[in-house]
Amino acid sequence: MSFFGKNIKKIRGVKGLSQQAFAELFELKRGTLGAYEEGRSEPKIETIIRIANYFSIAIDDLLTRELTVNQLLKFKGDLTTYAEDIKREQFANIPCITDNTSNEYIAFYDKPFFIKELPIVQLPVNPTKEFRAYTVSNLEMTSHDKGFYPKDVVIGEKVPQTVIKKLNTGTLVFVVVGNKLIFRRLYVANNNAVLRADHKNIEDEEYSLSDIKEIWRVRYVFFRRIPEFSDAVEDKLIMIERELLKMKNRLGNE
Structure with missing residues (x-):
């Protein structure tokens, strides 16, 4: 048969x-x-x-x-899915700090057993570098309805203590300092770190660099909603149009 x-x-x-x-x-x-x-x-x-x-x-x-x-x-040939032949791209597994885990993170940020239990974000970034994801939980980094809102996610690359002073002024960072986890802009003055919010009603917080337990420089951003870019673009186009009109008028009068 x-x-x-x-x-x-x-x-x-x-x-x-x-x-x-x-x-x-x-x-x-x-x-x-x-x-x-x-x-x-x-x-x-x-x-x-x-x-x-x-x-x-x-x-x-x-x-x-x-x-x-x-x-x-x-079997090879037309039938196969070629699954065994494809070299799969390895995405980096990035532990993510959420609202539910932020308080525990402050206490256990340096404990591998805790980090392994955090939710994971997979991204096509350099897997040899150390990254951490942070879920925004407040409105401190908003300004005039723009900026970061709760549930937005930022991805930070770990910054060694020796490199903190070399960061550009106003670099977005999230840090573990004291009993807080803070997401703001960094300004370094002498041996102090000033953490400044974009919201005008939030006061700066200042700490000695030696008090910072962990610092992550923001590299990537995932917004929960689509940011409004159109106003800024339209304003620039209008300005360019006006300048061109002025140049045309000047040339016509010569």
Whole structure:
């Protein structure tokens, strides 16, 4: 008994091909293919060879044993998904600080067992560097309806203590200092760190650099909503249009 019929039906299932599509692929009639699958007819040797070659399946395997789906997926040729041949890109696993874990993070920020239990964000960033994600929880970094809102997520790269003084003025950071986790802009004066909010009603907080337990420089931002960029762009276009009109008028008067 040949397993040809069962195997080509299974191939169709793996490939997602209808009887009509499969039949047309090998210049067969749909009824003829149905007869093969039901065991009412045996194919010509030329048909067997064409199908076996197309899917890179040994003729002996196609005829003498029932193939499993897993076996079919391992065959090379047009049938395979090439899953084993594709080099998968490795995304970095970034622990994420949320509203629910922020207080615990302050206490256990340097404990590997705790960090492993944090939710994970996967991103195509350099996996050799250390990153941390932070979920914004307040309105301190908003200004005139712009900026960061609760549930926005910022991704920070760890900054060694020796590098803090080299950060640009106004760099976005989130830091563990004292019993707080603070997301603000950093200004370094002598050996002190001034953490300044964008919201005008929030006072600066100042700490000695030696008191900072951990600091992360913001590299990437994920907004919960789409930021409004249109106003700024439109204002610039209007300004450019006005300047061009002035130049045109001046040239016309010369």
